[in-house]
Amino acid sequence: MRKYIFILSLLLVACSGTNKPPSQVVYRYDDHRYLELIGYYCEGALWYHDTQKNIHKELIDDKFVSFRIFTHTYIHPSEKYIFIPGWEPTAYLMSKDHGETWGVANYMSASGTVELDSEGINRDRPEGKEIKRIVVVNDQAFITTSQGHLYMSSYPFEDPRLKPGGPGIDFTWFDDTYYLYSANKNNLKGEYVKSHIRPESPGSAWGTVVFMKQSLGNLVDGNKANFQNLPDKEPEVKNYKGWDHMQCNIRAGL
Template sequence: MLILISYLLLSLALFLFCFFKRWHLFCWLSYSVFLICFLAIIPLPGEDKVKYTAPTQVVFRFDEHRFIQLTGYGCQGRMYYVDDQKQIYYELARHSAKVLTEPFAHMPEDYIFVPLSDYSAIDVSQDGGRSFRTIHIETYEGMGSYQPTYNTIENIIVMNNQFFLKDKNRSIYRSPKPYGTRSAIISATSEKSFEGSIRYMGLRWTDQPQTMPIMPANYTGWQRWQCDPSLKQSITVYNRYAPLIKLQAQLRHLLGVTDEVKHEKETN
């Protein structure tokens, strides 16, 4: 470092001497040497920075190609349905979506059911995830109403394009068999209240189950949603002065200086 300081002072003195003597050629040469020495000695911000952004993680997997993805902190944020084989990427919620905590198994079929975490609504697709619409669990029960919550729901199964939900207080809720465009999710109690209604009559509502269906042995999806609330996703912001630092090292080598400059941390 002392050698560089000596070069710097010597070139500055030579520049001033040539300037007053009006030796223009030597003036420019000494000034160039001064700039080279100055660049070789000046400390530059020399560290890459690590910043953190909202992490993205798979919170539920239907199979190898189909899954639900969440981007956000603390297992809450923007949610997508993804089928990377068919190149489907559908935004289910722009913000504030939360993962389900109850047992949940879903066969990879054309009908897709994604409940909100408070079960106030369910996003449903009938075309393999290319589009979704929102339906609600039927709460009317003749003389009153009842709404399942995460405290009363025991488990959820979706198979044969039907949605089944077991509630501690109302047994099994289900959606109709998968033909036709109209859809709803009702309990056995609600079905009795709606007997005679055209909306709930027909083959779509036959065979009320007494027990929850069992997932087939070839099911490869998850049995629960999974999420790491402490996950952080880091990105490296590379040092913008890296080319100058490389040039500085070459200049120092050219000047015969072996000790390194201690670069400062970039603060912004």
């Protein structure tokens, strides 16, 4: 009986040694920055590493949600602004200080739905499988869908008029609310309304939202300097030495 217990104990110790989930590099930005995934079947905890700056940050701890890699084109020469998609990105992990601190970038949509989902329903943002290409260059993100729609983040600075003590921004917008929601539109018209963005309430900070350029005419943020004169297409990337896709061995640790 004692021999049986001893053998069983050895087996338990041996098995416990194999319970540590595998670790693998799933994306390399360059020779010193990379993403590490810890877990089975290409799901688990996500870490960002920068060996040059000695930055090692756990971005997703796998206790409540697991990270799953983004499988389409992902090109990321940007260094200050880091923008990370997952399998079904309704939002994106992002850092604006080389990876020292992290937050989330969300979609910012005006009224109207332009993306058709897998159930045939129009949405105001694309499904993960509809996102074919993400490029992050010059501290700005560009997201291209299979329908040819281009989403982007703003230029990487804040409007100086909205800094503490600044004058704020005066703007005018066309209010056609009554027209839009009335059954009888024959005698209804909109009106131009004067408004103001205060430094105390500046709205979305740079890098924290993604949007379609065409929608900015209906969004308050479109009046800010870093949301104006944006490109109509993704900038060209030259001499990029990082990976162009996330990679993962689904059999790792098995």
